[in-house]
Amino acid sequence: MNLGILISGRGSNMAALVEAMRGGRVEGAEVAVVVSDRAGAAGLARAAELGIETAVVERRGRTREGHEREIIAALRARGVGLVCLAGYMRLLSPCFVEEFRGRALNIHPSLLPAFPGLDAQRQAIEHGVRFSGCTVHFIDETLDGGPIVVQRVVPVCDDDTPDTLAARILVEEHRAYAEAVALVASGNYEVVGRRVIKKP
């Protein structure tokens, strides 16, 4: 299965996914392209170092739908069967969701449905939760709201700042994303309502 990874920034989840595939921890999947909506995204250089093809489709000068149609075309041209949003900082519109329904994953740094949206780690600290973590989920029309594939939990410490909590969560993000892609690439699951159920 060909993967397309969408990024806007540093790209550590993207790199972790590539390494997991190359290390044999995710079978039956390879990264065909990394697409960024920001030309200056650090993750682009990282992808190039890893020998992965990159493409930049900037938002500037394009309508929202035009922008997404161009990304869809770049993904189709490479036969992408699974899209992974990895720090892609823009909400995707119905045209993209429709095109990749059940075939696009996102990672979010909280235990959804708690703390969707921006600054999830700060939201968790300010709410006073004792545990947080990360969630890999299918995308749908809602913000961070689609069916959940994998979650991993970390403790929240009394002296945590958003940065220290983010660093603890990020380690688990890298594991969770590989686990989720391995499951989806295997096809060994079914979606029942909102539930993603592994087949025995």
Ligand code: GRF
């Ligand atoms: C991660 O915390 C991810 O959960 C969130 O944005 C951050 C991206 O980090 N959606 P990176 O670019 O993968 O390093």
